[in-house]
Amino acid sequence: MVKSFFWAITGHLLLIPGSSAVFPWISFMEKYFNRLQHFCLSIFIKKIMNMTNLLYTRFPTREVRAGSLGIGGKNPIRIQSMLTANTLDTLACVKEAKELFDAGCELVRLTAQGPAEAQNLKNIKEMLLADGYTGPLSADIHFSPRTALIALEHVEKVRINPGNYIDKKNFKFIEYTEAQYQNELNEIVEALRPLVNRAKELGRCLRIGTNHGSLSDRIMSRYGDTPEGMVESAMEFLRACEYLDFKDIVVSMKSSNPVVMIRATRLLVENFIAEQMSYPLHLGVTEAGEGIEGRIKSAAGIGALLEDGLGDTIRVSLTEKSVKEIPAARALIAPYEDFHSLPLHHPFREQLKERETIYFNKFRNVKHSLYDTSIIVKVDPEEKPPATIHVKDYLYIQGNTSAKESYILRFHPECRVLCDDDFIILDNKNLLDASLPVSEHSFPAANDKFYLVSANISGMNLTGLHRLASTIPGTENKLVLRIPCHTEEDACYLSPAICAGLLPDLACSALLLDSRNAEHSYSIALTILQALRIRITKADFISCPSCGRTEFDLEETTAKIKARLHHLKGIKIAVMGCIVNGPGEMADADFGYVGASHGKIHLYKGMELVKKNIPSEHALDELISLMKEAGVYHE
Numbered sequence: 033m034v035k036s037f038f039w040a041i042t043g044h045l046l047l048i049p050g051s052s053a054v055f056p057w058i059s060f061m062e063k064y065f066n067r068l069q070h071f072c073l074s075i076f077i078k079k080i081m082n083m084t085n086l087l088y089t090r091f092p093t094r095e096v097r098a099g100s101l102g103i104g105g106k107n108p109i110r111i112q113s114m115l116t117a118n119t120l121d122t123l124a125c126v127k128e129a130k131e132l133f134d135a136g137c138e139l140v141r142l143t144a145q146g147p148a149e150a151q152n153l154k155n156i157k158e159m160l161l162a163d164g165y166t167g168p169l170s171a172d173i174h175f176s177p178r179t180a181l182i183a184l185e186h187v188e189k190v191r192i193n194p195g196n197y198i199d200k201k202n203f204k205f206i207e208y209t210e211a212q213y214q215n216e217l218n219e220i221v222e223a224l225r226p227l228v229n230r231a232k233e234l235g236r237c238l239r240i241g242t243n244h245g246s247l248s249d250r251i252m253s254r255y256g257d258t259p260e261g262m263v264e265s266a267m268e269f270l271r272a273c274e275y276l277d278f279k280d281i282v283v284s285m286k287s288s289n290p291v292v293m294i295r296a297t298r299l300l301v302e303n304f305i306a307e308q309m310s311y312p313l314h315l316g317v318t319e320a321g322e323g324i325e326g327r328i329k330s331a332a333g334i335g336a337l338l339e340d341g342l343g344d345t346i347r348v349s350l351t352e353k354s355v356k357e358i359p360a361a362r363a364l365i366a367p368y369e370d371f372h373s374l375p376l377h378h379p380f381r382e383q384l385k386e387r388e389t390i391y392f393n394k395f396r397n398v399k400h401s402l403y404d405t406s407i408i409v410k411v412d413p414e415e416k417p418p419a420t421i422h423v424k425d426y427l428y429i430q431g432n433t434s435a436k437e438s439y440i441l442r443f444h445p446e447c448r449v450l451c452d453d454d455f456i457i458l459d460n461k462n463l464l465d466a467s468l469p470v471s472e473h474s475f476p477a478a479n480d481k482f483y484l485v486s487a488n489i490s491g492m493n494l495t496g497l498h499r500l501a502s503t504i505p506g507t508e509n510k511l512v513l514r515i516p517c518h519t520e521e522d523a524c525y526l527s528p529a530i531c532a533g534l535l536p537d538l539a540c541s542a543l544l545l546d547s548r549n550a551e552h553s554y555s556i557a558l559t560i561l562q563a564l565r566i567r568i569t570k571a572d573f574i575s576c577p578s579c580g581r582t583e584f585d586l587e588e589t590t591a592k593i594k595a596r597l598h599h600l601k602g603i604k605i606a607v608m609g610c611i612v613n614g615p616g617e618m619a620d621a622d623f624g625y626v627g628a629s630h631g632k633i634h635l636y637k638g639m640e641l642v643k644k645n646i647p648s649e650h651a652l653d654e655l656i657s658l659m660k661e662a663g664v665y666h667e
């Protein structure tokens with residue numbers, strides 16, 4: 033009977049997505065089982081029972097249909113993207129939408145900034161249908177309930193922004209009485225009523241899409257631009273829709289800061305659980321940028337939440353051709369292909385609670401600062417240290433102390449060198465121990481060594497790693513997280529996701545990116561830490577993905593701006609395609625470069641518009657003058 037229990041558990045483990053270590057893990061468990069069954073069967077069972085909570089599962093959501101496409105419930109994670117073509121240019125939109133559908137995109141969004149664009153969705157939809165493209169379209173609406181109503185007639189889904197659907201943003205702090213606040217909530221119900229009624233008649237769905245950068249004055253006045261404010265912004269609209277008896281809704285919490293977006297989404301789910309809601313979740317990091325940085329930022333936010341078991345549809349927004357978003361999204365969801373076949377239950381809540389308890393009890397008040405996270409770069413004993421390595425970082429030589437000493441003698445690195453003798457490697461056995469009361473642990477003392485934990489220790493979810501890290505005695509300054517970085521997929525998607533899921537809540541001394549290319553892994557580690565705002569080593573760029581409103585070539589312009597300003601450590605620069613949403617969505621950027629009209633740029637210092645309608649050929653020089661005046665520019 034005990035054996036059947038063992039196989040019931042390990043059989044379940046076969047379903048763990050992305051777990052390359054499942055089979056070794058099972059054979060390890062079997063060996064472990066055989067060894068222990070004669071001695072301490074009860075302890076083993078206790079450990080297994082404690083570990084079932086660490087198995088990968090998903091947060092159960094209701095199914096919502098966008099035309100023929102099911103989102104949430106038992107459906108696979110859906111991939112979506114957004115057109116960059118002008119919505120009034122029917123042929124360009126149809127061409128781009130076809131490219132996206134052909135590449136595997138399952139839902140295509142278009143901006144509809146006004147009634148004319150919303151009306152043209154009809155032509156776009158009809159041309160796509162005539163050519164056999166039946167995939168659903170979604171309209172992106174800001175500011176205008178009237179535009180949303182027109183769009184709803186022609187496309188399967190409409191996204192509204194609760195920050196500006198009704199409220200006009202004046203960037204004012206308002207002191208509300210309870211009655212005034214309630215009055216505004218009632219206005220939301222009335223403003224949504226026509227849209228919701230028509231959506232019911234037509235069988236359409238909506239997305240309540242909160243953006244960190246465009247919260248209403250009401251929310252800002254009461255909650256500030258916090259994850260709590262983002263969640264409440266969506267909850268107000270969800271409660272209004274439920275009052276109107278409408279539940280065909282997808283919800284998103286987006287921010288250009290992956291940590292904010294992760295916290296807001298987790299908090300949203302906590303609110304769902306408290307209010308018995310189960311809406312599908314759309315995940316995305318806004319204004320992530322382009323290239324490897326854009327992919328890392330997106331993966332940090334989206335990947336960490338997928339690891340939590342959250343997320344029913346994703347968009348990787350890149351400042352590149354929209355079709356390039358699709359392989360990036362595919363790579364991110366690849367480890368979860370079997371996601372939908374997993375049993376649905378609610379481990380998320382317990383896992384989150386456990387992690388929060390660990391964080392508050394163990395790590396919150398440690399002297400070690402998260403901002404000290406060092407990087408350990410693996411180098412070949414014959415290889416010179418990377419030229420750019422910072423003195424606070426480490427090199428790691430595979431081998432013993434004598435290999436380390438001969439490396440130091442040979443290359444005289446400026447930073448510290450570590451070798452295998454400097455680590456205590458924690459493995460699956462330690463993970464099993466971590467499930468027991470402290471008195472039953474058998475962790476070796478660290479003394480002057482570091483504990484090394486591999487992120488793929490057993491295919492367990494991130495809670496397992498939190499549990500392990502929290503259980504080891506005296507880990508505060510001793511924990512090194514080893515993360516695979518052998519392929520481009522590891523570097524761009526897996527590593528940032530694991531780091532984002534662990535680092536903001538865990539006092540981790542250092543990251544060891546396991547790769548054969550020292551320079552590359554060092555630069556990836558720096559980019560990940562920058563994306564998580566744990567360690568800032570260069571300028572931070574927020575660039576919108578562009579859409580039908582964009583006033584200039586975002587990809588080319590962003591590349592030019594980056595080339596001249598990337599060295600300005602700690603300065604946050606937003607490059608936004610239009611003045612309609614750009615200023616609202618560039619969040620806490622220090623400087624903004626925003627498309628005003630064709631060939632004209634507005635420049636912002638913080639939220640203040642300081643230079644208007646600058647011809648685009650002079651705009652970058654003007655931005656640099658502005659930075660010089662502010663004393664933040666240097667060559």
Ligand code: SF4
Pocket residue numbers: 143576577578579580581582583608609610611612613614617
């Ligand atoms: S800021 Fe960029 S993505 Fe957002 S609406 Fe304007 S052009 Fe489109």
